[in-house]
Amino acid sequence: MELLKRKIDNFLIQWKQDTDRLPLIVKGARQIGKTESIRNFANKNYKKVIEINFVIQKQFKDIFDDGFEVNTIIKNISFKNPNLEFIPNETLIFFDEMQECINCATSLKFFKQDGRFDVICSGSLMGINYNEIESNSVGYKQDYQMYSMDFEEFLWA
Secondary structure, X not given: OOOOXXXXXXXXXXXXXXXXXXXXXXXXXXXXXXXXXXXXXXXXXXXXXXXXXXXXXXXXXXXXXXXXXXXXXXXHHHHHXXXXXXXXXXXXEEEEOHHHOOHHHHHHHHHHHHOOOEEEEEEOOOOOOHXXXXXXXXXXXXXXXXXXXXXXXXXXX
């Protein structure tokens, strides 16, 4: 089934074309299409997509417990699922429902500094206690606010 065209589609393509792109956080209300839009973009633009949903896959919440070095995070993800393959510069790591794992936001600075993997996070960000986040990766992330389908998107459909 073909997804409806959304404004985020063009934004994601421009984000990928930026050679100095930052990890991306897509915020917005629940059930507006964040996950499907990101998933659709990822599958069209990357050889490998690692998708972790912190609500459904609670076993991944501790992948940051040993620190924020990217090799350690990748190792911890691989321990949980040895079938995942990480190809530098060809892999997108998609952390969905990031509001369920406060350390996810802190990790973005280290993913940017490492530079081997693109990272997109999404979530409603409802209920996040920003005092609990060690570092909000200011300057090392880009935020995008997604909204429910607007009238222009409706006309495209």
